[in-house]
Amino acid sequence: MQLGSFSNGIYVVCNWIARLAYLNLLWILFTLSGFVIFGFFPATIAMLATLRQYLLKNHPPVFQTFWQYYKKEFHNSNKLGLIFVAFGSILYVNITFLQSASNETAAFLLYSSIIMSCIYFLLICYTLASYVEFDQPLRTHIKNALLITIYSPIPSLFMIFGTAAIYFAVATISGLGFFFSVSLLGLVILSSASLAFKRITRKQEEMSNET
Template identity: 30%
Template sequence: MTIINGLFKWVYDMGNWLAKVMYLHFLWLIFTLLGLGVFGISPATAALFSVIHKWLEEDFDIPIFKNFYSVYKSDFLKSNSLGFILIGLGIFLYVDMNISQQYIKSFYVHLFLLIIIFLYMLTILYFFPVFVRYELKFFLYFKQSFYVALARPLETVAMIICLFLLFYLFRFLPILLFFAGSSIIAYPLAWFAFRAFVQIEGKN
């Protein structure tokens, strides 16, 4: 009987978790579209990570919409400003890589750009978890994200592995990407980032 009760509880908890991540994903989609995509994706992503962060730090039963909308509204301008810088850097590096491949064709330049792109991607992994956890001066969000990525290499590698596993999961079950994609991607990133923050703060 204990085994059956435990099984029912596991099924209930899993269903509850899946329902909430699906709801959070659709909030992310709706508010991204409300911001016309370009102006909505950064604040919606910040709100997404904020809710997940509160799940991890406080309570899984927090009011999702209230917390999501509060962050989306209060951090709309700030998250967009930072997001445009991230997007701009990404476009700049993409263009530089194409120029290197097609015109410069130097192994050392190409290698240098690959290293810069890799470090840029590491910074992105932690950027929104850092944004929703800390209140920092504008450009310190980039510095802190980069610092955590290097300071906690195990969590950083775990994030990268999770992204690869999710890539193959979505290829196998693309319906998951439609119904819960953003939440399923953000959850392990937020979880490992939260572990990294706790470890670093504990040492400090």
Template identity: 30%
Template sequence: MEVYGYWGVINKYCIWVLKFIYTNVLWLAFSILGLGALGLAPSTTALFAVQRQWIRGETEIPVFKYFWNYYKSSFIKSNFLFYIMMLLGWIIYFDLKFFMARDGLIFQTISLLLFILSIWYMIVFVYLFPIFIHFELSLLQYIRFACIVGLLHPFNTIIMLITVGLIYYFMLLFPNFFYLGGISLLTYCIMLFSYKCFNSDKLIKAKTLKRDSK
């Protein structure tokens, strides 16, 4: 029985809150299932996959089944891509620390370039999982395509990064929010902003690479 009016709004709100909490629990559980190091990437991929379906209007999908299927099918590839990015991140981080600790115009210039590169790295990383579950590409193409999306949609990227930053800051202030839907809300916002980019005219040629629903 469908509820209308004021109570209908509250009912829909409560349903969505429960969905975010439920998928957040799944993300935590399957991350632990993979011993953290191996479970984080496929669990995050599966979470984005479920939320992509919600954004596409398919809000009644069997969440657990969909999550589990995507977790299994993306386990190896998502981990490989994730740790490539982590390796690149560590290289940028340690190089930045190394050059910032030294004096001289050359070192300052290199530090500035590395700082710009680190910002671009964060942009690529934010887009990476949505692109991974939305397109069929090679591993290097995922990284390249994330660069392209960030370049073509600077305003969308800035708003998305601000939103992600605010949610992250809120989780720092209220740690319990991390367990009560914080990660799920954060990834949903990223997926929502990314999906708008994927359906823009500038990326119309890339739509042929879009994954079918699983």
């Protein structure tokens, strides 16, 4: 009985490893097929949406599911990506300018911009997670992601440390990034965001019970 449970556990782990590697390769392929600029966000949404199906213990065909999400969300995901790129470019230019300055005010503003960049990263992650979880307008996804970033510190810490761990592993182990970098990051994003969503749902239920 114990041997059967152990064998089943090994099978589940190997299945997830293969699935994450396949999703990562599909992400690379479809990002390149959109000439990177137009393929990055549709491929990312497709990867997260497909991965979410497996976290929900559904077992759809990977390639077909990925391709369906990629086609369906191509235009909207690129609109969302344009917003992210615009704000990200402003932050990048601001940090680059402040790094070249050499006074106390510039140093303070530089640290503030770095903190803003961390918040911006969390905002992107929560927006992407919300995008594949809920059927809402883009503006609502961004607004909700901002509120979650502010009021959900523990899931945000999980997301930051998980991302840092993946970065360290990819930088240390040669070849790991090609097969697992983005899919593992997607797993961290969806898992952390799920904690935040459940926490908000519990709070809403408690408030409704009190009234």
